[in-house]
């Protein structure tokens with residue numbers, strides 16, 4: 678091969694490697710959740726997960742729901758890190774029906790549970806959260822809990838399209854623009870942009886970009 682073709686091949690290989698969906702590493706996840714060591718509080722004993730415990734579920738969630746870009750991963754992962762206090766919490770005792778790692782609210786947790794009919798026992802584990810008086814400490818299992826933000830973004834709602842068809846949603850997140858993230862927080866998640874949320878998002882984005 679001539680030097681020129683070798684360079685071309687090298688360039689091609691580099692392009693493919695760059696474009697390949699890469700998994701989040703333990704170091705990255707640990708930094709994003711500020712090195713959570715479990716349990717952080719006596720309240721979170723059953724619910725708390727370290728980065729090492731969470732990592733396989735987080736990566737499987739992204740892979741199962743075909744979320745491959747850094748921009749989308751950063752938005753979803755920072756939401757999970759923020760809502761769960763760095764993976765300390767899985768349910769909100771103060772708000773029956775709210776749970777999983779992005780602390781989705783009723784009826785989304787319920788919708789999520791029944792969208793997985795093959796997981797009958799896991800379904801049962803989540804649904805009692807709707808009535809916390811009956812079963813105050815039932816936690817959604819990790820396999821569901823760490824993929825709920827991915828489900829919500831891609832499959833929730835009456836049409837089962839999540840937020841994917843919302844104007845500018847996918848492009849904005851993929852382009853890693855702050856306005857794209859604000860669109861996600863406001864119109865997809867349905868909450869308010871705050872300085873703390875933004876800071877965690879920007880930090881997560883920077884970490885996933887390898888900075």
Ligand SMILES: *[C@@H]1O[C@H](CO)[C@@H](O)[C@H](O)[C@H]1NC(C)=O
Nearest residue numbers: 740741742743744828831832
């Ligand atoms: C992910 O993509 C694959 C291949 O295109 C497809 O078969 C699968 O149904 C997709 N999964 C989801 C959850 O969209």
Ligand SMILES: *[C@@H]1O[C@H](CO)[C@@H](O)[C@H](O)[C@H]1NC(C)=O
Nearest residue numbers: 709710711758759762763877
């Ligand atoms: C990590 O720590 C920083 C600095 O104290 C804080 O702003 C951020 O909210 C924390 N992140 C999480 C996920 O708790």
Ligand SMILES: *[C@@H]1O[C@H](CO)[C@@H](O)[C@H](O)[C@H]1NC(C)=O
Nearest residue numbers: 795796797798799800801802
């Ligand atoms: C569901 O849970 C019950 C009771 O814990 C158990 O006996 C049963 O085998 C489980 N079913 C499945 C499909 O895992």
